[in-house]
Amino acid sequence: MSARTRPVTTTEGVRPFAFSATALAECRELIARYPEGRSKSALIPILHIAQAENDGWLSVNAMDAVAELLGLRRIEVYEVASFYSMFNLHPVGTYVLDVCRTTPCMLRGSDELIAHLEKKLGIHPGETTKDGMFTLKTVECLGSCGTGPMLQCGARYHEDLTVEKVDRLIDELRARNQRANYTDR
Amino acid sequence: MARKILFEHIDKPGIRGLEGYRAHGGYRSVEKALRTMAPEAVVEEVKKSGLRGRGGAGFPTGMKWSFLAKPEGVPRYLVVNADESEPGTFKDRYLMERIPHLLIEGMVTSSFALGANTAFIYIRGEYFHVARILEQAIGEARAAGWLGRNILGSGFDLDIHVQVGAGAYICGEETALLESLEGKRGNPRLKPPFPAVKGLYQCPTVVNNVETIAAVVPIVNDGGEEYAKVGVGRSTGTKLISAGGNIKRPGVYEIELGLPCDEFINSDEYCGGVDGRAFKAVVPGGSSVPIVPYELFLRTAKGEPRLMSYESLSDGGFVSGTMLGSGGFYAYNDAQCIVRSTWNHARFYHHESCGQCSPCREGTGWLDKVLERLELGEGRAEDIDLLWDIQRKIEGNTICPLGDAAAWPVASAIRHFRDEFEYHVTHREKVKDPRHFAREPFRRTARPQTV
Known part of the structure; x- marks a missing residue:
């Protein structure tokens, strides 16, 4: 792990976190699914909600709020958040571009797509553009192997990408300037 | 149809x-x-x-x-x-x-x-x-x-x-x-x-x-008896195959198990053949199954037509066969580099190892590193045997099959494409261009070696 993607483990200078009323209602609905005493099962779905409510990343404040909601020790939340690749443990841009780099996409040109995005955005994977708009992230197989190269941004898959298509996508996203989350409907 | x-x-x-x-x-x-x-x-x-x-x-x-x-x-x-x-x-x-x-x-x-x-x-x-x-x-x-x-x-x-x-x-x-x-x-x-x-x-x-x-x-x-009438032998019914890589018609196909591999990869009802070059290799069942040269995908080592079934795809064991796996099928054309693909596979397993078992946690990292230096033109002659040794020590020594899944693509790539690995040691300057086989496909020096 390079320095640029190191988790932010401090609460200093990081904004406090509280669930919105709608998010809290959604969390309670999730918890009710599981048998008595098994509410920990809701941890991963709730971390997704917390990340969406915290500008796309999980701060210590956000994780601690999740621990409190579920009655878990904080370490139980940290160890899970740090295991799964969709959870960002450092601030990210308005848009996180998850570009698939695994073999089937590589056969269809993902190396070239990633190189193009690095050049266009002026950043390497793991980094965020200076204007805070884009975070470039390379990820492993997203189950889009027949339509590669591709990237995921929020809940949406952008498939069969070419240099022209990805340029257009970047322009559109920049113009829209609205955070994309995995939990978007 | x-x-x-x-x-x-x-x-x-x-x-x-x-x-x-x-x-x-x-x-x-x-x-x-x-x-x-x-x-x-x-x-x-x-x-x-x-x-x-x-x-x-x-x-x-x-x-x-x-x-x-x-x-x-x-x-x-x-x-x-x-x-x-x-x-x-x-x-x-x-x-x-x-x-x-x-x-x-x-x-x-x-x-x-x-x-x-x-x-x-x-x-x-x-x-x-x-x-x-x-x-x-x-x-x-x-x-x-x-x-x-x-x-x-x-x-x-x-x-x-x-x-x-x-x-x-x-x-x-x-x-x-x-x-x-x-x-x-x-x-x-x-x-x-x-x-x-x-x-x-x-x-x-x-x-x-x-x-x-x-x-x-x-x-x-x-x-159940009606269902069992479809397919071949112990491979009953149909299977969904998701096809990708360098083929003309990527997509998801429902096939009757037992369909000839040649028909699947070349007919217009399915993959539609290669995307304008020549086929080089096939991974028929997801990245964890052994990669095989195109010829061995079409025909078994005995020369019989190979079928899309559990038994036929694994005919010949790991020496000349592979597996049906999940049905995650992808084919390589001759612009692709097997060492680069093997490095990509190894990096994937390194990234995805949960870290519980030492042979997998450490071994996948070593495979990743050694393959990286081979592909980037910094490899050594002993690296190929080193890779073989590492993968052998992962296989069978872990709690779950991820270790085996990391080992098999490396083993099969060396088994069938050893000459291409050797080329990466002898032509270090040439392979520094990431698309080194795009203009001039790799020419095999010998028959595929089987280990």
């Missing part, structure tokens, strides 16, 4: 919604099972069908179901594995996006057979958009009485929940999946006990792939 069983109606308008799905005979298997069959009779049909797990391992589904412990007063669970993360595999996504009720129907019928009143679909987090489609289908099914309490007046209750993951290949391994569903890191469990005895919340649990559960629908509708 080959026979379609799961995808017979997939192109019909409105098939994604309950109404359209019902119009084409949807939920008949639930009516038949709940009204006219005992749970054991459903299990019996699945046994007779010869259905084998479609997630990759190919274990007989009926047998897996018959292992389910049934202690008094303890709940049982059905968990559908929709984690689909095996590189090359996108068939379950296709099924769930286009005909979600087929999965829901299969789950109702299967849960009835197993005596489960709660079922989960564990779906990979990146498929959030698919999870929404499933949630909508579940809502429709519940409103129409196909889910909930006392379904069809039978006294059978069932709730289905969709659980999203958060990005971890290992959660496709069934015990890691259960850990994740319990809100933990996806570390595979030591077995025994198997999930059939102690699974979700330490209760008896069956974990099955999406496609497996979908196949229960036609098996119950038409009977």
